[in-house]
Amino acid sequence: MNSAILGKFKIPTAFILSTVGLLSGINSVAAQQNPPTCQAPRGGEYLLLVVSPTTDNQTQLKRVLPAQISTSTCKYLSDTVTRIGGFKNIDDANRWARYIKDSAGLSAIITTRPTETPTPTQASTVSYKPRRLGTGYAVLVDYYNRPQLVTDVRKVVNADVGFVAYGKRPYLLANYTSNQKEAYQTLDELSKRGFFAIIVDSQKVMLLRSAVQLPN
Secondary structure (H helix, E strand, O other), X not given: OOHHHHHHOOOOHHHXXXXXXXXXXXXXXXXXXXXXXOOOOOOOOEEEEEEOOOHHHHHHHHHHOOOOOOOEEEEEOOEEEEEEEEEOOHHHHXXXXXXXXXXXXXXXEEEEOOOOOOOOOOOOEOOOOOEXXXXXXXXXXXXXXXXXXXXXXXXXXXXXXXXXXXXXXEEEEEEEEOOHHHHXXXXXXXXXXXXXXXXXXXXXXXXXXXXXXXXO
């Protein structure tokens, strides 16, 4: 989506407050049987993935979006979503996520892509003690099947880094908080440092290890 087009459309003041997108399991007939896998955002781009598994969902979304905005239907993990890209900063993505939620009743996940892949350091070990997180926001990092990246993530968040499962995939847990602003700040810092980070509903996350232990 052209960022210049986005700039022409003003979100009402009531929608300025940001909201985190929640990916939830929706038991309904999929609008497309086999939608393609979602294209990753470009480096430095913020992306909205709006959960829209039915034709009714997608029609409702189109009604509230300006016609000039380009969207596509694709698959993210186990969800059928509508992809809306072209955001250059997290504030714009937040405003549109809130607008879509309030106008169409659809939830979205905000994600971004690193400008470069972090360099792996040393190996790490994890043990499995699964439990589901409570209410709040979880900031997850796709570690490209290299849990040794925990050292680099820890430097960014200045705290222990956990190991979790979300959507049947493993992630590093960079932050778990009830503070929405804090979660978005963590996402922004991680993306600036080159990590592929996402914000999700923490109740959908299974904690496997509260702190990844590195070998001596």
